[in-house]
Amino acid sequence: DGGITQSPKYLFRKEGQNVTLSCEQNLNHDAMYWYRQDPGQGLRLIYYSQIVNDFQKGDIAEGYSVSREKKESFPLTVTSAQKNPTAFYLCASSPGGAYGYTFGSGTRLTVV
């Protein structure tokens, strides 16, 4: 079945560590997105990529980095510069055009 796979489901990070969240899609979608969800805040855009080897910052990109070396993959690194990384992270993809967006099942990151 086609879809988006996010891993791991739960992730724990120590202070000062970088961690990488995985997002893989087999939908052949051109565009991919990363969102952060906090209670009461709704979903906020971190980064997005409309094509391989290109990506743009969203509203809250500080402390995060991404790469898009393959169409299928859009990993997100949460760096030590992100002061409050505890949140639920969602990855999405879209084929572009007047089509809908598909979301993964999310990764919950907790700082310990």
Next chain:
Amino acid sequence: KQEVTQIPAALSVPEGENLVLNCSFTDSAIYNLQWFRQDPGKGLTSLLLIQSSQREQTSGRLNASLDKSSGRSTLYIAASQPGDSATYLCAVSGDQAGTALIFGKGTTLSVSS
């Protein structure tokens, strides 16, 4: 900058009621509008997609309408069931293909049996 607002923030109804969730957006230059459902701790499940040239979409007991000129969309749920309990999110995309979705904060629905 586009802003999306959902009213009410929370809603509790008895089973069997018909209900309406509201979504408004400030910039009418959207490419499409999408309604999602989110269960606690889970990802988003797409319910309905309305392209900018469309007025409404239906799927089973769900009907979503779009009025671009007034910046409004409604999600109508007929004959609500306890299994409908979830958070419902409205999102709009920019006026170009591939632009990111902008979300409202959602309406949390509780349907009691």
